[in-house]
Amino acid sequence: MADPRPLDFSSLRKGMVLGPEHHQFKLIKPVSNSPIGQVWHAQDLSTAAKDKEPDKVALEVINPLLLKSNALETFKTQVTLCKQLDNIHIAKTYGYFMSREGWLFTAMEPISTRSLAKILMEDGYQHLSTEKARIILIQVAKALGYAHNKRISHGDLTPWNIIITPKTGAKLVNFAFRQPLLQQIQQQGMRILNTEFHAPEAFDHVPLANSADIYSFACLTYQLFTGHPPFSPEDPIDSRDIESLEPPKQLSAEQWSVLKPALSDNPGDRPATAAKLMQELFPPKTVQSPESESPAESGKGISDKLKGSKSSARSALPHISFARLGIAALIFTAGLISGYLLASYYLDKQNEELLAKFAEVQKILTLTPSLENKTLLNQKFAELRILNTDPALISAIGAQVEGYKVRLQNKNAERNRPKSIIVSDSAIKPTTSKPEETEPGSAFTNGSVFKDEILPNIFGPNMVVIPSGKFKMGDRNRRGDDNELPIHQVTIRRPFALSQHEITFAEYDLFAINTGRPLPDDEGWGRANRPVINVSWNDANAYADWVRRQTGLAYRLPTEAEWEYSARAGSSTAFWWGNDKGINNAACDDCGSQFDGIQTAPVGSFKANPYGLYDMTGNIYEWVSDCYNDNYEDAPNDGSSWNVGQCNYRVMRGGSWYDISRLIRSASRYRHPANSSRNSWGFRLALDLEN
Template structure:
């Protein structure tokens, strides 16, 4: 699964200035801050006038895959989170004119916790307020499987200097419990002075919610002291300082017990969750700090430890029965409740060199025999028709059943049997010529770019709905967007391989980002062979909007191939990948989603018609 808008290569054409409009949604007012990797602008939403923060990658770094992946990580993490202590996410997309990826989010005015603490250290009651609010916010993140991994005083903003309004920002290196790596790498991410022992590979090296607990503990100590504890230095010193609890004699005595619990070197010795820490902050001063759950070492070993502890005066305990991060959910069926697996959409770094299956392959001199394993295929494309002169050519697809999904990604599971009625699907994505007919009737916008035979692109789901509505009105036929099941059934055309032609990507079957020189528009239709059902540009042309609301798994998916929809879903599904995407995104099982109201250059549509 991919979060669309992730193919953001291409140099930013110019630096945005005051008055620059982005996607017709936001307008930039001023440059607020410039950092090592990005720029943050203040702006406003054109519809409401609300203030927004607009984060962009610096122009000189706009082609760095690792930084783009970092940016996507932040967007996907924020998309999951809704809590007063976490900065609100609005949209992540690319402006087609600037060719500039940006993240629009809540505009939070205020200084960082670190800047305020350096001028005036916080007292115990104020830090208790911080502890309650930040622990609750991080617990909300952990509940949906997101670990921040970089909790530090400069990633916390205090509007009006008020601890009760503290906001956590910068989820750029956040990690999902469904995806074990980060864009920076699985071994380390975060600032050295606040990083947990396990982020350095100690004590098993497994990063969980308890890593944020450790970072929050050091952050609160810095707030109390007006300076960070000295936890940095050489690599050896950084590790040595995390093999024991730091000296906390100088901090507020009322907070010392909870901070000692949070800063235990071994993750299993820290409290069970941020919820326990927030509850402690809500309790009366002097309440006992939450302790780790018992650690089981085995009866004989436990007895030995107990004997040693009796001599040394050390308390040993038994391990927790489950990891700190929440167990896997059975998965929500409603689109608005479903975001647990979204971060799997974001690639962490450029693909490893051994990813042979997705490397574009030079076409052989003679086409090889058909590689694709066959299931029951849809009908061949005999009987294609048009309902009007300006209508797309439609290919009938016979009724049948197939196994939908794959095991390649959590969002593509479970594989399940779907049985479909007969329907028709456009032979190609809707072209510029076909789109222009709707524009002339005053029913579609925007005016399309590109050659007449190229797919219409830079379309939102709302745009696609306007087109099929117009088509239905001029023909009197039930035109609509395909369901996700209809798309995959017709795209596979009876095959069970990664691509309809086989398991290895072939550059003579589909366009892709690395298949040739970069192009501003998708290639004209008919350039590549059709699949066995007679459908062209299944992949590598434009990502095709579908009727379904985004749900991050197939749990509860209808067995009749109908679309999963609600009245209120914000994101809709796209399939097929575009000429801007990597080959992996063009697997027939690969899924993506996007805000239904926002246009993106790689998005277009293919129409369906009930039969």
């Protein structure tokens, strides 16, 4: 009997049916070729119904030369892993299939638009502003963070595997399953494409560590700001020299110093996550106070600029020639609209006017909210609705317009005292010392719990009133380190408030979303009422600044002395409950809780101390305001922040789920760089009550 006819891509044709008997696919048209295989648009015949066309899918038919490789089992495992990925910025993988002819292929979500690589080649990277590039990178970083939390790396992150779609923006394709096949291609001596984006260790083993994706992400970042990748595919991997690279002109020297380590051939030098790299590359801009606004920034006179002819209207906007941009640039121009909805519009004269009107609306949306700008915005939005009837586009822009109005309401509300709600006015008295009472006329008594409105009908963290008093600060039980000495008396002269719990993901995410900051990684442990982690001192301070601006009240990070005073809650023992760590009093490495050495506990999982504060010991280290000093010589004795010393390092208190019990003592202290973060670090807020 003759051997079966060898497989050849030339035998694939439109209308051909592939797949096992129980799940077949009909080929529609070929899309692309690579050493790994051939991509086709196809129909999933198993989804056909009486009155319904079969669902469209993309098939990658694997190169027949790879079908006998040892990598196939790993390939199948990776495809199976990828089936669990369900993220808006990752193309869905449906599985792998084998046809009776011997073809092996994967079925994926169909993507009809162009890759980022093709957009850059055809339209030129010069149309990609810093803001547009940042939006793409944020979306890619979110996709990587999601997959990395599930211990799945992409392994082939290049501009060819990033698609810019009309509805969701950036979407990653070919996630993970190409890794073993790329390695096999290299071993067979075939040329691998786009190696300039691969980490030096990319072909050493499969699956790859997440750090390999961070390297590729850094290469992508470099390309978006220079127009070319940092290295050439012809460069031997061992000759890649970071120091010889030309710094991207669109990035500052400080930003370049952040990006360079991500391009290191040493995985340990790279940031832990792409989100972390983005956060350090593009720290949120400081929001200007209304008093410092210039007429141009406040929108004064913008009405005149936007009135009149179409050309005069455009003169107030960035110089954009819509007819020359191309559809991809229109996608980017509409980047502030969720999903880049303008991508589906063609460049005829009517849509030229539509796009100009859209740009006018977008320009007003960037201005500081004012009644004049609100009136102008309503007018321009009405004109836009006349030109366009697409409900999805109008709905998306309408949401932005409503958001602008909310911002104006918030700004007006700031002129008045924000609302405060008393959660509990039953004072929680310390058990071991008699605190001084608050001054006559004070709104709250010691131990009261309240919260302040930070957005309309949205309130900030619960705050507990802490009494004034005196205490001895430092290692009173001789269990600590030299940096806890000398013991010294501190006087807290006025009551203040401290957040009842560590700031949660729910509270921090509200801030991040409202200010455009990346959401910190939750390590897959959950968000909501778990303490926010993976935040630096800079992040914590920015949150405090935001709450202060939103409320008009003196929110800030607590001082180190305030923190220890509150943690002790009148005690002189190692822990507020005594000198013995006990069982299940906190989350640390050896505290006898279900969270020990594993992950954070939801806030409030353990007993409150006598001041009504939760988790002051263990769970997460908490940033405080002070600069670090090696000991308490010359430390303030009035409870104020110590703002001299090693100010590139900031003090953290309380220990964490990861640390031994000795480090969660009330006196224990540590320090880290202000721009660093880990999954065991967070913070809480303080509030001055003078006013």
